[in-house]
Amino acid sequence: MKQLPADTVRLLSSSQVITSVVNVVKELMENSLDAGASSVDVKLENSGLDRIEVRDNGHGIKGEDTPVMAAAHFTSKICSTEDLEMLETYGFRGEALGSICSVAEVTVVTKTEEDDISTQYTLNFSGEIVSQKPSHFGQGTTVSVLKLFKNIPVRRQYYSSTKKCKEELKKIQDLLTAYAIIKPELRLTLIHNKVVVWQKATVADHRSALLATLGASTVANLLPCHHQQEQPELLLDGFFPKPGADYSSTSNSNPDKTFIFVNSRPVHQKDIMKLLRQHYAAQYPDDPARNRYPTAMLKITVPPSSVDVNLTPDKTQVLLHNKEAVLTAVEALLVSLYGYRADGDPPAEKQ
Ligand code: ADP
Numbered sequence: 001m002k003q004l005p006a007d008t009v010r011l012l013s014s015s016q017v018i019t020s021v022v023n024v025v026k027e028l029m030e031n032s033l034d035a036g037a038s039s040v041d042v043k044l045e046n047s048g049l050d051r052i053e054v055r056d057n058g059h060g061i062k063g064e065d066t067p068v069m070a071a072a073h074f075t076s077k078i079c080s081t082e083d084l085e086m087l088e089t090y091g092f093r094g095e096a097l098g099s100i101c102s103v104a105e106v107t108v109v110t111k112t113e114e115d116d117i118s119t120q121y122t123l124n125f126s127g128e129i130v131s132q133k134p135s136h137f138g139q140g141t142t143v144s145v146l147k148l149f150k151n152i153p154v155r156r157q158y159y160s161s162t163k164k165c166k167e168e169l170k171k172i173q174d175l176l177t178a179y180a181i182i183k184p185e186l187r188l189t190l191i192h193n194k195v196v197v198w199q200k201a202t203v204a205d206h207r208s209a210l211l212a213t214l215g216a217s218t219v220a221n222l223l224p225c226h227h228q229q230e231q232p233e234l235l236l237d238g239f240f241p242k243p244g245a246d247y248s249s250t251s252n253s254n255p256d257k258t259f260i261f262v263n264s265r266p267v268h269q270k271d272i273m274k275l276l277r278q279h280y281a282a283q284y285p286d287d288p289a290r291n292r293y294p295t296a297m298l299k300i301t302v303p304p305s306s307v308d309v310n311l312t313p314d315k316t317q318v319l320l321h322n323k324e325a326v327l328t329a330v331e332a333l334l335v336s337l338y339g340y341r342a343d344g345d346p347p348a349e350k351q
């Protein structure tokens with residue numbers, strides 16, 4: 001038996017962290033949001049395989065931090081495990097940028113408020129700076145990722161098919177839509193092969209963000225719902241299809257328009273999704289296509305100490321400590337809206 005060379009170990013672990021094109025966009029996007037950006041441009045070439053560029057107007061990376069920005073487990077966001085209890089940022093593991101360096105060619109241009117001009121850094125396989133030069137960008141950070149998976153031919157090949165390219169592009173748009181909804185103040189653009197394929201301006205609230213992303217006819221069929229409680233502390237804000245709303249305009253064959261967030265993080269929570277579908281579908285007992293998903297947004301806010309986001313590498317699933325209480329509250333909200341209870345009992349009379 002022999003120990004694997006360090007470069008091989010690095011490639012193996014990086015390719016587990018960075019699994020897809022959409023995954024790179026998500027990590028870069030979250031870094032931009034963590035940097036307090038109010039404007040983010042995502043540019044792709046060849047569905048992201050040739051180039052993914054994410055430009056933000058956030059606080060930038062301080063000169064003293066640039067040498068370690070892509071070093072393994074270097075992060076400016078937490079200092080210890082205790083900080084995870086109060087986590088307010090999307091990132092915390094310090095592994096995305098470094099992992100991307102191991103599977104692509106990466107340059108970072110950054111400028112803080114204190115810097116006179118921006119600097120462009122070229123990083124190597126290990127995330128080290130190999131060259132730097134002055135550049136002319138404004139405040140913020142631009143990360144360019146070229147030739148993704150160039151050293152993992154089987155994966156590059158996999159994402160190169162026309163079908164996969166289309167799927168990834170759709171997933172990227174869905175992901176940006178989720179951030180656009182949860183961050184109304186954020187200005188976002190998606191450019192593919194130099195063409196603006198999607199964009200969203202700064203708006204005031206979630207309803208306006210839904211209007212901007214899903215359109216007026218869909219939003220006309222949605223109703224805002226709110227629930228707040230103390231024990232355990234929990235806040236729910238949702239937009240659900242109005243009772244009896246037109247089925248075809250408020251449902252979809254896949255979950256791409258059912259947006260669930262936990263503490264502003266877009267998540268896939270199967271049990272919550274099941275509740276939404278169950279209560280929504282119960283209104284249409286005769287509809288043969290009951291396996292559909294409602295167009296909806298549910299924003300769950302809990303104390304950071306009651307949620308574990310370090311469950312999956314892509315952070316799309318979270319562990320809620322008070323899951324039963326959250327499910328009960330979501331169900332109560334849906335019962336009050338649709339008057340249906342999953343246990344089959346008739347809804348209690350409203351006083
Ligand atoms: P994490 O987000 O978990 O800290 P990353 O590898 O994604 O780890 O990023 C490493 C560090 O680089 C971050 O902690 C941050 O300090 C810096 N950084 C990366 N992207 C940006 C950005 N767009 N704006 C400002 N700082 C950034």
Ligand code: MG
Nearest residue numbers: 027031091096
């Ligand atoms: Mg990050």
